[in-house]
Amino acid sequence: MTSATADAPKPSLLELLWREAPASPRRGPRKGLTVDAVVDAAIAIADAEGLEAVTMRRIAQSLGVAPMTLYTYVPGKAELIVLMLDALYAAMPRTETTGRLWRERLAAVARDNYAMYRAHPWAAAASQTRPPLGPGQCAKYEHELRSLDDTGLSDVERDDALAYLLAFVRTAAADAARAEAERETTAMSDREWWESNGPLLAKVFDAERYPTAARVGQAAGEAHGAAFEPRHAFDFGLERTLDGLAALIER
Amino acid sequence: MTSATADAPKPSLLELLWREAPASPRRGPRKGLTVDAVVDAAIAIADAEGLEAVTMRRIAQSLGVAPMTLYTYVPGKAELIVLMLDALYAAMPRTETTGRLWRERLAAVARDNYAMYRAHPWAAAASQTRPPLGPGQCAKYEHELRSLDDTGLSDVERDDALAYLLAFVRTAAADAARAEAERETTAMSDREWWESNGPLLAKVFDAERYPTAARVGQAAGEAHGAAFEPRHAFDFGLERTLDGLAALIER
DNA sequence: GACGTACTTAGTACAATATACAACGTACGG
DNA sequence: CCGTACGTTGTATATTGTACTAAGTACGTC
Missing domain, CATH: 1.10.357.10 (Tetracycline Repressor, domain 2)
Known part of the structure; x- marks a missing residue:
């Protein structure tokens, strides 16, 4: 082992869903993307070409970054799909029917x-x-x-x-x-x-x-x-x- | 093109489901397996380890043949899964309830x-x-x-x-x-x-x-x-x- | 102001997938 | 008995998610 890396506390899926970033020390280069950008790009691809077209490479390409960059924002593909679904749930119209x-x-x-x-x-x-x-x-x-x-x-x-x-x-x-x-x-x-x-x-x-x-x-x-x-x-x-x-x- | 190969009439999914082989001229080496053997092997793997464990390699291994051999019996994986399902439907118990x-x-x-x-x-x-x-x-x-x-x-x-x-x-x-x-x-x-x-x-x-x-x-x-x-x-x-x-x- | 360090990005790599292609050997029809 | 149709297999390719490693960046601290 090179050095006692602080072992990044990597965000749980729940934190990710609620966009509760653990307020990282904000060191290093600024992030070029956001979780929402990744999720939105993935949704756009899924809408246009189906779920099987949603690959990490394809998402990265549509965002102009390298594939591995996505893993800074999302732990993996499974979690990304959960995020995509929750975004849909949040945005869907809800008919008002009181009465x-x-x-x-x-x-x-x-x-x-x-x-x-x-x-x-x-x-x-x-x-x-x-x-x-x-x-x-x-x-x-x-x-x-x-x-x-x-x-x-x-x-x-x-x-x-x-x-x-x-x-x-x-x-x-x-x-x-x-x-x-x-x-x-x-x-x-x-x-x-x-x-x-x-x-x-x-x-x-x-x-x-x-x-x-x-x-x-x-x-x-x-x-x-x-x-x-x-x-x-x-x-x-x-x-x-x-x-x-x-x-x-x-x- | 080497010669006018007779362009094997490759069986449709329906023929395969009903095991209606087009009565091929039976030349060449004898078949070592049957469609049922392939289907049964695939079902056994799926039962034991789940559908994601059902790969052409894994099936072939359990039958002691090379992966590509399976393609002699089945056009592809998608068709194989249909065959697996129909085998289940055929074999499932049906409760008698007349009256x-x-x-x-x-x-x-x-x-x-x-x-x-x-x-x-x-x-x-x-x-x-x-x-x-x-x-x-x-x-x-x-x-x-x-x-x-x-x-x-x-x-x-x-x-x-x-x-x-x-x-x-x-x-x-x-x-x-x-x-x-x-x-x-x-x-x-x-x-x-x-x-x-x-x-x-x-x-x-x-x-x-x-x-x-x-x-x-x-x-x-x-x-x-x-x-x-x-x-x-x-x-x-x-x-x-x-x-x-x-x-x-x-x- | 300068520097070290934490953090983002990217390139390469790997294992696994389905299956196309072509070589090889077998056994039947003539 | 031999040519040819056909079963079998080794190799190869494109695609996948993602681990690993290096490289570059900018803030906290001195």
């Missing part, structure tokens, strides 16, 4: 979240059930919990109900993003797929063995004009989810 | 799926809303659709309802797997986390600004003894999901 019925309020929460995920498709895949307690997440949680005021639910039930609703929206958005990405990358249209795979499927799929699957599958495909219609899945699921919560709230 | 009420039948479908995902945690993360029409998926779809017989739903509604239920189960299982993996990899227990992050959070989290979040968050944390209890989330969500479908079925 409306609980069902309308919850529907607005769901639609706000869905819109946010659709605007940033990478976020649906990256987000988790229990995100770290960053400022964006806290503000979001507070706002969304208020939509369950005067429902008669206990505090624990409110948390359960909100988590349930948000998990549905996240999944619906992730599925929508995946379907869209697939449609873009796959050169094949639904019609072309059937022309190329239909004959084989007809030979191999035993309609006598799977009568229900054959009938329902065809009906669903024709009804939506595609194998999977994300918007319909969201609309259908949202009504079911609100009905399910209604059974708890209006019991 | 029971629709709600019990659907609950059994949900629990079968949840058990399958918990036994193979990687599958929840890998599976998609609209999987390719492999034999496993077809058998699964047929069985699960039957649980919606005599509900009075239209064919399209049956497909919607099933997809809605399955999406819930998949998400719940994926969240459970993620929580479990996090608990294993993170050296820190919940208590340790609070001891190390509590002071900062107390300083930075404005309980006057987020009163509901503070109250509900604490209540939920105490009720479950942890930040997130996957089993409770599944039980709660399943009841809500069935209630939501009941509103459609028993209207």
Whole structure:
């Protein structure tokens, strides 16, 4: 070991989320960037080219610095993605619904979240059930919990109900993003797929063995004009989810 | 170009799923493996060490062949994962529930799926809303659709309802797997986390600004003894999901 | 004012990934 | 019996996150 380096106390993820820099002695060259600059650059890339395009090299390039420079601002890529998500949560619009019925309020929460995920498709895949307690997440949680005021639910039930609703929206958005990405990358249209795979499927799929699957599958495909219609899945699921919560709230 | 190579017609994913090899002229050395052997080896690794441990090298090693050999049996890694999923669907147990009420039948479908995902945690993360029409998926779809017989739903509604239920189960299982993996990899227990992050959070989290979040968050944390209890989330969500479908079925 | 030291930046390096390419050997059809 | 189609494998490439090491910068202290 060269010398007893003071072993930099490297900031925790929580400190980073709240931008609580440990007030470093500010020695050495001035920082050319900020955490927000790195996070914003990463979000811009993810929005434009998807999460898989977000590499440390790519971010550094878009900021005009060397890749390793980023590690001065962020401990690693995993933490960066958490920061990106919290920034989204902080910035997303929150529909004001005071005075409306609980069902309308919850529907607005769901639609706000869905819109946010659709605007940033990478976020649906990256987000988790229990995100770290960053400022964006806290503000979001507070706002969304208020939509369950005067429902008669206990505090624990409110948390359960909100988590349930948000998990549905996240999944619906992730599925929508995946379907869209697939449609873009796959050169094949639904019609072309059937022309190329239909004959084989007809030979191999035993309609006598799977009568229900054959009938329902065809009906669903024709009804939506595609194998999977994300918007319909969201609309259908949202009504079911609100009905399910209604059974708890209006019991 | 050396010679007009016959341009091997390389099998489509659908042919592979149904094991419909195009009956090649069988020249050259005999194949030492089968598609199933590759798929089974990959599943074994995924079960034991997680999806990120499933690399072409690792599979090849466990089969005693060179990595590139696998490409004789499988076009690429993406296709292999689809094959792994369909194998799971084909092999999973399906509870027999003829004669029971629709709600019990659907609950059994949900629990079968949840058990399958918990036994193979990687599958929840890998599976998609609209999987390719492999034999496993077809058998699964047929069985699960039957649980919606005599509900009075239209064919399209049956497909919607099933997809809605399955999406819930998949998400719940994926969240459970993620929580479990996090608990294993993170050296820190919940208590340790609070001891190390509590002071900062107390300083930075404005309980006057987020009163509901503070109250509900604490209540939920105490009720479950942890930040997130996957089993409770599944039980709660399943009841809500069935209630939501009941509103459609028993209207 | 000058200097040492803490701190930012950058260059290089490494291990791991999927998979393209081409050489090698095998065994069947003629 | 031999040519050729095909299974197998070694090598190679592009890309990834990030550890390590040097180099340069500017503030706190004398």
